Amino acid sequence: MSTQSLAKYVRSRNRPGASGFRGSGAFYAFISPWLIGTVLLTLFPLGYALWISFTNWDGIAPNQNWIGLKNYTDALSDPRMWASLQRTGLLALAVVPVTICGGLALALLLNEKVHWRSGLRMLVYLPAIVPPVAATLTWKLLFDRDSGAINGVTAIFGADAVSWMSGNTVFVVLLVVMLWGIGAGVLINLAALQDVPAELHEAARLDGANAFTAFWHVTLPSISPVLLFQVITTTIGVLQTFVPALLLSPANGPAAITAVPEANRVFMVDVYAQYFAYSKYGYASAMLWLFFLVILVVTIITFKIGGRTVFYAVDPSKEGKEG
């Protein structure tokens, strides 16, 4: 132990209220699994991808030739990349608001006193726990041209069978798969709703607030941090949509990636194809880093906008200046 940390140790021992533990040692020992893991399994790979993105590596050649920013300028001038980025953004714009508002609405309803409440809770949450592979395959069966229930229903009304899996309609199927998980946030929302102090509602009612004003001025501010957290995680989740888009392909196995219909070529599908179908490792890594930056910017903007409207209650559990 260095003299510095020893001095700190002595000081912390004498400070009233200090828990009296040796400097940083124990803290670092406890967080070391995560610290080492983050460096080796996240930061190092990210750095590696950054390095590859400046080369024209094809994944096989022993040498990686430095080509500077060429991959980035190529990507940015490629209309295909902009198209897939646009598709991904559209998906997020459609899925995130519906999921957040729908999830909140469902949580509010489930917070009411209703019959079979725990059973209904499980049913709402059920699609959200179905693994993405199974969820996609399920909807693929529902939207099947000949044996699917969707065309079965429209046939009753005399409509012709639609080949959902090709053309632009496959985007509808992707949207439906994503929206099916609308209950994902319900548990967290419910936990948050149950934390809203009852006295606040009581006070609002005494002040003559109706159900809506009470919701707007009491419930919503109280749970806003949880909602902001969900907006951010859902946005990040939707932006990296990959498995449903890949599996809604007419082909199976490794060939699926190049057979994904145009309408469903979201950003990660493009990146994956560049890596593993076209072996453009350098170019794909540049796309990956561009996407990383896009997600970062979107997250920061959401934080900035959301942060202004989010109401943080004083949290006694947070020590000192933090929080």
Add this chain to the structure above:
Amino acid sequence: MTLTSHRPQTESQAALPEPPIRQSRERKNPVAFVILLVVCAILFLPVLWLLLTALKSPQQLASDPITWIPTQPQVQNFIDATMILPFWAYAANSLFLSTVTGVLTTVSSALVGYGFARLNGKGKKVLFGILIAMMMTPPIITLIPTYLLFAKVGLVGTYWPWVLWGMAGAPYLIFLYRQFFAQLPRELEEAAILDGCGRLRIFVQIFLPLSKPVIITAFVLSFNGVWGDFIAPQLLLNQDNTTLAVAITTGYVNSQGFPVNNLLAAGAVLYVLPVLIMFFFVQRSYVRGFATSGMK
């Protein structure tokens, strides 16, 4: 994501705030009930269709107009679904990977969460900021370069990546633990400190037993994460040691390469079942895990 329907009621947990899940005898809201019933029906219909498809014969699948309810349910489909491909071998792979990663993640995340909640060290604030940033880092972005690196060091085709991921903990679960541990009273450890207990002992003997709901939540989330994951096994494993998630997407085809939808549906049902059963059993503690760690 696992839970049991029993209510964990130990002396220690009685001190924690009770999430008011129970229904009281008050008047029920009929409007909310009806809306929920309709929404739940819509959300459940796809699952029902999956089950119905799994029970159809090839003739019923091909019929025009479509067969809604299979007249002679083909229970045999479920057996066939496990024979057309080495289903149980893949299921064993999935189970092994999910359990190993689940256990390791649960333990390591608890350790790290404890560190962030109860210990102090230089740069803690910065590191906590990095943890939050890691929560926001898209996993798919790091996965492909990680795959390239693992390929270099010869870990592709092995289960070691899952062990490493498990040991590193998961930022979201670390955060969950941290929130939970941070709100426990200081007195808990003070007596133990005076008695000269080490940090590890305090963690194992005092904090871990208190955090049962969070432990269950963490295990269920990480187990299901691996069970449901498609991309990592697709990238990192071979056809013979891959997981069920990958196998069911490619295995249910006939000799001409066309999908066999009834067996595919049966296989998908069998694949989802463990997740659903687990969730059913641990639901209560799962909700508690969120409620007691003050996800806010």
